[in-house]
Amino acid sequence: MKSARLVALAALALSVAAGAAHALDFKSVGANPAVLYDAPSAKGRKVFVAPRGMPVEVVLTYGDWTKVRDAAGDLSWVESKMLTAKRSLIVSANSAKVRASAEDGAALAFTADKGVLLDRLDPAASGWVKVRHRDGQAGFVKASEVWGE
Known part of the structure; x- marks a missing residue:
């Protein structure tokens, strides 16, 4: 009985996680171009200058920084204040x-x-x-x- 509950609970957790994995959050670079870095710090290596309006997928937010994926699938970090909800x-x-x-x-x-x-x-x-x-x-x-x- 106890193992059946654990299996059911695990199945529920997996289905919730799978549903959350499909929810994508997109933002766009704001009014000014944004520097994308390889780490969540201005001391990181600059990898790209994103033009204003460029869409990005938000992967995670860490303090004042957001990890994003671009249309090519590349991951980088940008200061959160450089992004806008305008899509x-x-x-x-x-x-x-x-x-x-x-x-x-x-x-x-x-x-x-x-x-x-x-x-x-x-x-x-x-x-x-x-x-x-x-x-x-x-x-x-x-x-x-x-x-x-």
């Missing part, structure tokens, strides 16, 4: 089709090449994300064609 996305497809509405057959609003930053206007719903290009054009892109959602 940007980066086009991961060779050419993303941004549509007037969230449908494959909808009119084409514009296309965006790989690496282009888009402002996220609304979170993904039914596989589509509402976005805006810096020139003001807006529309819906498939969530699978962008990174940072």
Whole structure:
């Protein structure tokens, strides 16, 4: 009886951990470019200067520092104050089709090449994300064609 409870408790703990592993937290580099370091300290080695608006996945926060993963999968540290909750996305497809509405057959609003930053206007719903290009054009892109959602 006791071992059955332990097995059930372990299974519950694993399912909770698995669910939490899927919850990704994204932020973007704020109004100014941010230096990314190999350690949570300004004395660490500078590995990259992230442009403003660049989306990053938050891995963990440690004091005033945040460990982040970029679109290439590289891990580094950034001062937390350099990040903003305002979300940007980066086009991961060779050419993303941004549509007037969230449908494959909808009119084409514009296309965006790989690496282009888009402002996220609304979170993904039914596989589509509402976005805006810096020139003001807006529309819906498939969530699978962008990174940072």
